[in-house]
Amino acid sequence: MTEFIQTLVLGLLVGGVYALLASGLTLIFGVMNVINIAHGAFLILAAFLTYSIWTATGLDPLVVIFLTTPTMFVFGWLLYQTTVGRIRRAPVAASVLLTFGLALVLEGVMGTIWGNTSHSVRPSYVNQSFSIGDVFLPKAQVFGGAVALVVLAALYLFLTRSWVGRAIRASAVNPQGAELVGVKIGSVAALTFAIGVASAGAGGSIVSVLYPFLPGSHYQWIARLLGIIVLGGMGSLPGALVGALLLGVAEAMTVTYISPAWATAVPYVFVFVILLIRPQGLLGTRLRQDVATA
């Protein structure tokens, strides 16, 4: 029983980090109809940045978030202006291929700068745990999950309470309508992409503490995040949260009760099962398509 509770809590904590990472991906899809395959590469890039800053200054990686997030925001905005923005009106397939290309380039760049070896960021508390009764909770996991949820809450407040946030959500629901009431769709899309990349930045700093990483890790991460947003419903923020927590728990359970080697298969199985039984995802909706411009 203790083992079960421990697994469940660890799964939920990791799920919180997944939720932060997946929210950026689902936001970008919802607003721009772009599947950002480079999302995994962005988060690994942020993890490497965290690593470099941590080794150079000794700053706590969770504090480094304050540096990686704005850096990645600017990076995302520039990337949108130079590449992604050009295919905003193209079919989804174009965006998949483009961002896939970007992911490969980033992987190559990271390999050149940091080398293709496993890195990890290990602050002093990495081997310490909180214990509540018989349940042990590693401090890194607890801090990481907590920080992720705080960032996620901030993102949620921004989207629901600020004018810009409402403009972003309006663009997601009805781009033409948003344009009619004075929202500049192009700028909103650029901003959304930058915010999405920035959230990958924050998530990447957290990931650098929780998992070892190398440039090629981005495949595994993007597969996981895609599994989450398919599960939750593509474009749905609450869906991303639910999907992330479910995946976090399912992976943790697989590690504990089946085998760590098969835990990586969980997101793929999620994709297969959800597409078979509920293609729109748990919290996704099917919208009328005939009035939208094709």
Add this chain to the structure above:
Amino acid sequence: MSRLSALRSPWAALTAAAVLFIAFFPFFADDPYYQNMIILALVFAIGAVGLNIITGYAGYVSLGQGAFLGLGAYTAGILSTDIGGSPFVWVPVAGLLGALVAAFLGVVAMRARGHAFVILTIAFLFLVQLVATNWKELTNGTGGITLPLPTWSVDYQNWPFYYSLLGLLALSLLLSWWIRRSKFGMGLVAIREDEDKAATVGVNTRVYKMLAFVASAVFVSMAGAIYGYYLTFIDPAGMFNILLSVQIVLSLLLGGRATLWGPVLGAFIIEWLNEFTNNELGGGNTRLLIFGGLLALVVLFLPRGIIPSAQQLIEARRTRGKAGLVGERLDSAIELRERAAPAVADAGAHGAPLLEVKRLEKRFGGLRAVDEASFAVPEGSITALLGPNGSGKTTVFNLIDGTMTPDAGEVWFDGERIDRLPPWKRAHRGLGRTFQITRLFREMTVLENVVAPLRSFSFRQLTLGAVSGSEAARAEELLEFVGMRKFRDQPAWALSYGQQKLVELAQVLMLDPKLIMLDEPAGGINPTLIERIGETIRELNARGKTFLIVEHNMPFVLGLCRPVLVLARGKTIAQGSPDEIQRDPRVLDAYLGEDFRLEQPVGA
């Protein structure tokens, strides 16, 4: 397609030269380096030609094509080491297994659209790699599998591999060529252009997509098996490397999607680049930079690929300074009246209901777009469905033709309950519809658009030529009927909105439907054209077609239709003759009434 014929001769000569060169390549190349290079190029080419079927024709991007290579190689590797036996058995078995796996993926992706399909193929690639790594009893995990060496004389070097791959490539090209000129291929292009629309004109999109996916996987799986024998050693990291998939996708994109030779051209360029980066630039990270960068650049700056772009350039030169047909006037409407005057239908006497809608319901979240709507369309009538914006008219259409499934209620058509049938089956039973915003297949010509509808489904039908003589004749007749015959070879995207409406009408008529549902036939077009559409409707009605029309143009509706149904807030609130409707207080209330308020926001 006409632009192809102009290019046929230079292309044919080039192709013949390339084919000869490739067929006799072994006689002047015994350097193993070049042998290896061309064998890998053939593998890419087979992969890309297969990918072209699902991605080029049907428009579904797959990043899992490389997984079928690995699957084929592993099939051959496992079976030949565990059981022994000849490659001549295991290579076809690998093809069969690839086809089965593709069919399974097709089932999973059945209801999913483009973006979910891409994700599925990525998940598939990673999943098979994981299985190959983790299922050590079967695959020996990361240790890999060593395949038996070839049994032929060393004098033959690698040429048996070369010629069997060449044979596979020829088969793949033959399949691709045949698909492109068949009904099957036309259906795939229709799916690429507009999948929902394709379903409403009778294309069985599920079977089409599934078959396309299977067709795209068979030969590449066989090529994978041969490639496995050629390599003699396979492991998960090498065979399921995502860069293989990327290179296959790049071959297709670079050469040109939906062309016959594009993928082959692309494959040879990409393989050359592959060798160049490995040998001259050191591979590794540089490889990632080169192929990732190239993928991004092609998407941004050469989205159509080399062959289509070259064709476009030549075509642009050829037609420079010549006026197009598109701005021309329509054929004069007088012709229409000159034809045998049809007997005027007795608008008063209607037959039994052809279409019956019973307590139909559709919710979007908390909103009831259609709320227990019930009505009947008498056979032989021109029935109007009126209602304020957002009253649920188009949703009713979508529920009737199967674009959406109702949450409750029944739809009966011609004595049969149809509300659980897929759209194409409803089309086959005689239900045709047009859309509020026209939805022609943009990249097809007007004639191809009109020929695209299918009145039935059979596997034999898939093999028929895309446009048969009798179909073309009938399509031309219909185009003449709507006055658009002159435009038969124009691409649909070049037409004006009103012209598109007429072509869409001809397209629906090709189904020879019993009931024609028109969604705002007079919306957004000029008065002359409106008059013409009205006249066309009357004439068709006289020939026995029943109509259900959604329209906001009141004079048009009231002059044409009887009975008239009125929908408000998803409910049918009134029906009767135009006169009765105009006097009905509930209708006046719904349109103009002071105490009528939208209690809930209603989707337009």
